[in-house]
Amino acid sequence: MCKLILTAGLCVIIASLGLPCLGSPPADFCKGKANGNHPNPTDTSSFISCSNGIPYKMPCPATLVYSPSVKVCVRPEQTKPFCQGRKDGNYANPKNSATFISCVAGLTYIRDCQAGLVYDSSKDRCDYSGSPPTANTGFCNGRANGVYPCYYNKRYYYSCVEGVTKVKSCDPGLVYVQYKKACDYPGKAPPMPKPCNGKP
Template sequence: MCKLTLTAALCLIIASLGLPGIEAMKSSTDPCDGRPNGQYPNPDDEHSFLYCVSGEKRVQQCPANLVYNPSIKVCDYPSSQTGNPCHGRRDGQYRNRDDRNSFLSCVAGLTYVLQCPADLVYRRRINQCVYPRRG
């Protein structure tokens, strides 16, 4: 009887404070609620995506000025006609025409944009990030 009275009193206190009750807590607006683990578009920012893990949301930023492309689940160029700069290319690293401080890594037709450390630039000829030429 004491436990029931205590529970009822706590519910009354919660209701009087205007805190969400148990039913209100179930109707969450969390975009990862009830979704399987994976990547999803971020409705608030096209330059990032949501990574849902066990119902928890993690926001991942796209590199440079890329946007998340949900059809191929990678960050991509906004104006890419194929939706994938690596489409039809062999696996390997390629120059990023839009950002010399990064490069494209093509794997099985998918595009990954990798950043060079600090202020280094990518040189395709030697397949490395190096200091920019001076002069």
């Protein structure tokens, strides 16, 4: 039977010429194959489902392609070979440290870190880059004596004395909490204000 939406007459003409109906898999495609989904050798945006020896062409949803490794339609980037043969888990992305690669059942997922963080494979999570700010930035020029947060790396903070900038760091696992003016565990403090909010 013709599986596409064509007029019956057109399918009869095609069949009488000894050709398979346009877009239909060959009638013997499922011979020797198990019931289930199989790659379509002529179209990656669809697959062929075999049921009791009968082939059915099944389209993937728009923008997806068929993945033989998991036998379902997936996003094209998930078919990249990075995760083939790897254990499930997270891996550093060698092309972009602000992202990481998550492998699930042979599929490749590119995950983004939160803004300002990078993936740390030793901790298996996104974290601050660990590079301290430099003291020669002139941060304290024109500022009153006191302690100020480092907005791009919360583990560090600035100490200003008579215009001289000193960089101090919290112990590992702690971040500088502005309203306490001290280091504490992350997540306990309200989010720090953005330094440029309301400024031209």
